[in-house]
Amino acid sequence: MSSPQHQPQQLSPDQVKRIQENKNMALEKQAARKRAAEQQEDRNRSNAASSSSNAQPGAGSSSTADTSNINNNYKKRKSGMNLKYYEYNLSTMKDSKGGFLVDETPEQEEPQPKAREPQRKAMFEDEPIELDPSLMPRCNECDSMDIEYNYKKHYNVLVCKACIEKLPDKYSLLTKTECAKDYMLTNSELQDRERLPTWEKPNPHKSTWSDMQLFLRQQVEAFALTKYGSLDKMDEVFETREKKKGERKEQKELQKMRELRQKTRTSTWKKVETAHVHTYGEEVYDQATNTYIQTCEDCGISISFESL
Numbered sequence: 001m002s003s004p005q006h007q008p009q010q011l012s013p014d015q016v017k018r019i020q021e022n023k024n025m026a027l028e029k030q031a032a033r034k035r036a037a038e039q040q041e042d043r044n045r046s047n048a049a050s051s052s053s054n055a056q057p058g059a060g061s062s063s064t065a066d067t068s069n070i071n072n073n074y075k076k077r078k079s080g081m082n083l084k085y086y087e088y089n090l091s092t093m094k095d096s097k098g099g100f101l102v103d104e105t106p107e108q109e110e111p112q113p114k115a116r117e118p119q120r121k122a123m124f125e126d127e128p129i130e131l132d133p134s135l136m137p138r139c140n141e142c143d144s145m146d147i148e149y150n151y152k153k154h155y156n157v158l159v160c161k162a163c164i165e166k167l168p169d170k171y172s173l174l175t176k177t178e179c180a181k182d183y184m185l186t187n188s189e190l191q192d193r194e195r196l197p198t199w200e201k202p203n204p205h206k207s208t209w210s211d212m213q214l215f216l217r218q219q220v221e222a223f224a225l226t227k228y229g230s231l232d233k234m235d236e237v238f239e240t241r242e243k244k245k246g247e248r249k250e251q252k253e254l255q256k257m258r259e260l261r262q263k264t265r266t267s268t269w270k271k272v273e274t275a276h277v278h279t280y281g282e283e284v285y286d287q288a289t290n291t292y293i294q295t296c297e298d299c300g301i302s303i304s305f306e307s308l
Helices: 013-054 059-076 117-124 149-155 161-166 176-182 217-228 231-264
Strands: 173-175 199-201 212-216 284-286 291-295 302-305
Touching (some): 217 231
Antiparallel strands (some): 284 291, 291 302
């Protein structure tokens, strides 16, 4: 007896469609895995090629590679310190009294003019030149029109620059110290601007010191002659002052020598004295007082006592 034959079951269109979709999804996943494997192999080959090209035989190459690895590790290492630098402009900082007393409307400082600007103009700016030559001021010595306007302005003296260099005995400038020392003028006399005009300049030694005062030698000599009468009298007074000055200096030196001798004098030293020991002589009997007397042979002191 023969067995019945199984006939294939017919699939519905929905089942066929689902099977086809699953097959396509499986093929896509397989292709994706294959592409990923190929990319991984390419990366491995490139890494192996780069490592083989960098790695060369020899001790120096290995040390260099080790050094590079150490440097890379060192660069990647983070510092534990937070090194930040803040720069402050102390000139613009203001005291806020802890943040509680802040001035809402600070006063604006007015810009001050340059203190030495008028002095600079007075020193370096000349007077205007007259167009008419007959009205131009001329030098008292050589009748030249090239006068020094600073002398005209400060000393009211008409003299040219050439004559100033040619005649220093008349037109040279003296400082206040030289006038007081050489011409024996007092400070109050040097402050008389009507008779002794002055030219003030910035101090050449230090700008913060007082201004330097310059006097004209001709005017200073005329004032000194009026005060002392003649040049001979000035010389006598000068010699007298120098003599007294030398005497004062000598007395000062002698005083210092006396003080030094007083400090180092050997007579002020006290010798260490030892205790005196009396050396008494023989006993002498005094019948009037009924006592015995002994006298020291060195100092002469005597003692009396009674004998039992």
